[in-house]
Amino acid sequence: MSAESGIELEFVLESADFNGAGEASSKIKRTLQQLGVRPDIIRRIAISAYEAEMNVIIHASRGVIKAGIHSDRTELVVEDEGPGIADIGLAMQEGFSTAPDHIREMGFGAGMGLPNMARCTDKFDIKSEKNVGTKLRMVIYH
Amino acid sequence: MKVVEERFHSVRLMPERCQGCVNCTKRCPTEAIRIRGGKACITSSRCIDCGECIRHCPSHAKTAVTDEIADLKKYKHNIALPAPALYGQFKADIPVRAILSGLLKLGFDEVFEVAHGAEIISLAIRDYLKRTDVPRPAISSACPAIVRLIQVKFPEIINHIVPFDAPVEVAARLARAEAERLRGLDPKDIGVWFITPCPAKMTAVYQPLGTEKSSISGAIAINKIYHELFKVVTADVQDARRQASWVGVGWAIPGGETSAIGVDNILIVHDINHATNVLEQVALGKLKDVDYIEVLACDGGCIGGALTVENHYVAEHCMKQRIEKKKIQDPKLGILPRSDYSEFELGIAGRRAIEPKPAMRLDADISKAMSKIEIMDATLKSLPGLDCGSCGSPNCKALAEDIAQGRASLTDCVFLLRNKVRDLAYEMVNLAAKLPPPLDKEKEE
Structure with missing residues (x-):
């Protein structure tokens, strides 16, 4: 089997869907477990996917998370339609958050999402356009 | 029974009772059970001995293999280690010492409360949580079914489990050491028997978690000795023995462990399904701001164990009354909660890492x-x-997974089978209308 064959998982994320939050990450995690990927690697992928999923649910109007699982790596691509990030440098700082109060009251939006994702992944790429949306591409090697 | 298989399981099936219904398959938290040939089959690598199938089998076809009082004759000196949950099977006006005396009447030479071990572990966890370099939330190691659930389903958070033995293992080590020291007994002559509320603890005796070899010789189910014990336990028996304080005894009920540890920023989770949901959250990196999770596989905690006798709500009520009583009476009798512990008591030297056992691959x-x-x-x-x-x-x-693994086929699905039969029936009807050309009168031209 070539390194390029793999499994594609895709999930649609809706704004403010806190009930469904974490479902996509859990399913990605379960697939990785079925493939026998090392537990510590699974943990990094699951955390990155979950943080990305939450960002879409909190900030965007809708989005899609895709996981491309290959034998040597997992690629996560998260695209959303939403406000975009005005200053990516600032958003990458721990503790910086634009989440409104009602979101913070629920225990989310602590400003740890992006830095956490960057820490858990081997490649982290973020592109954002104001009032259009954000695209994240992350790679974690197995 | 003493033959230790590669994977020993306390939970077993009694095939003659199994009706082949599907109740257990649906209750099993690791999807370890399939019905094959009209009987339930348990996949050994996935079974965590939680006892859910025992609880939910309408034909009582699932059982837990535990030891018996008769096994005591294998040793010269036998020590009973009663789980705090045992006390919940009795009304609060029957003092703990009466229950302990009852165990002696059943043939044990000595009694050592597991609650002593619980007090030591509580202190060790309290100190462990003062450290800032340990993964948060820390997860209790007390319930072997939960530890195995993590090994099988959540191996990525194994490092969250506190690195200490379960209280019963600590109690067993101390009881053994004491018998060797005070009575000059040979280790091989000492039998140490856990009076257990659940099959998970029985399995832990033969497949220890986090130690090389268990100090426990065997486990006897509470429901196996209850009948005999009930007959010999009387409120007037006042055989004074050194007793554990309310701190250790409280571990039998939900919240008892965390109140013994004395931390506030905690979650108390019981029931295997709730536990699965909360552990899933930990695996996704949530709950980092929680210090400790007391997590038990049985609804109602250890008093809800599959091998107990009393309804767990009733048992919890009795335990709460007992704990309140002990809080007042213990100091008068000089029974005080422990304030320190040693490395030997904790068994640090014998600890080894808990290995992941991913069975979902x-x-x-x-x-x-x-x-x-x-x-x-x-x-x-x-x-x-x-x-x-x-x-x-x-x-x-x-x-679908079983089919992918070659262990089942599409026609195992009764709906697909029915569709297939229907299609075949239509085809037969169509075929029945067809005649060979020499006989087909309508096709004359």
């Missing part, structure tokens, strides 16, 4: 596993999605 070869996932996904789309369980697998997804 489809194939050792990742590319084969990928093809199996593709087969699973395609199969799942053709299944009705009713999760009826009639195929013998717990739900459609599990059947």
Whole structure:
């Protein structure tokens, strides 16, 4: 089997869907477990996917998370339609958050999402356009 | 029974009682059970001995293998280690010492409360949580079914489990050491018997978690000795023995462990399904701001164990009354909670890492596993999605997995089978209308 064959998982994320939050990450995690990927690697992928999923649910109007699982790596691509990030440098700082109060009251939006994702992944790429949306591409090697 | 298999399990099936219904397959938290040949089959690598199937089998076909009082004759000196949950089987006006005396009447030479071990572990966890370099939330190691659930389903958070033995293991080590020291007994002559509320603890004796070899010789189910014990326990028996304080005894009920540890920023979770949901959250990196999770597989905590006798709500009520009583009476009798512990008591020297046992993997070869996932996904789309369980697998997804693994076929699904029969019937009707040309009068021209 070539390194390029793999499994594609895709999930649609809706704004403010806190009930469904974490479902996509859990399913990605379960697939990785079925493939026998090392537990510590699974943990990094699951955390990155979950943080990305939450960002879409909190900030965007809708989005899609895709996981491309290959034998040597997992690629996560998260695209959303939403406000975009005005200053990516600032958003990458721990503790910086634009989440409104009602979101913070629920225990989310602590400003740890992006830095956490960057820490858990081997490649982290973020592109954002104001009032259009954000695209994240992350790679974690197995 | 003493033959230790590669994977010993306390939970077993009694085939003659099994009706082949699907109740247990649906209750099993690791989807370890399938119905094959009209009987339930447990997949050993996935079974965590939680006892859910025992609890929910309408034919009582699931059982827990535990030891018996008769096994005491294998040793010269026998020590009983009663779980705090044992006290919950009795009314609060029957003092602990009466229950301990009752155990002596049943043939034990000595009694050592597991609650002593619980007090030591409580202190050790309190100190452990003062450290800032340990993964948060820390997860209790007391329930072996939960530790095994993490090994099998959440191996990525094994490092969250506190690195200490369960209280019973600590108690066993101390009871053993004391018998050797005070009575000059040979270790091989000492039998140490856990009076257990659950099969998970029985399994932990033969397959220890986090130690090389258990100090416990065997486990006897509470429901196996209750009848005899009940007859010999009387409130007037006042055989004074050194007793554990309310701190250790409280571990039997939900919240008892965390109140003994004395931390506030905690979660108390019981019931295996709730535990699974909370552990899933930990695995996704949530709950980092929680210090400790007391997590127990049985609804109601240890007093809800599958091998107890009393309803767990009633038992909890009795335990709470008992604890309140002890809080007042203990100091008068000089029974005070422990304030320190030693490395020997904790058993630090004998600890080894808890290994992941991922049993969800489809194939050792990742590319084969990928093809199996593709087969699973395609199969799942053709299944009705009713999760009826009639195929013998717990739900459609599990059947898809079994098919991908070559352990089941599409026609195991009664709905697909019915469709196939219907299609065949139509085809037969169509075929019945067809005649060979020499006989077909309508085709004369």
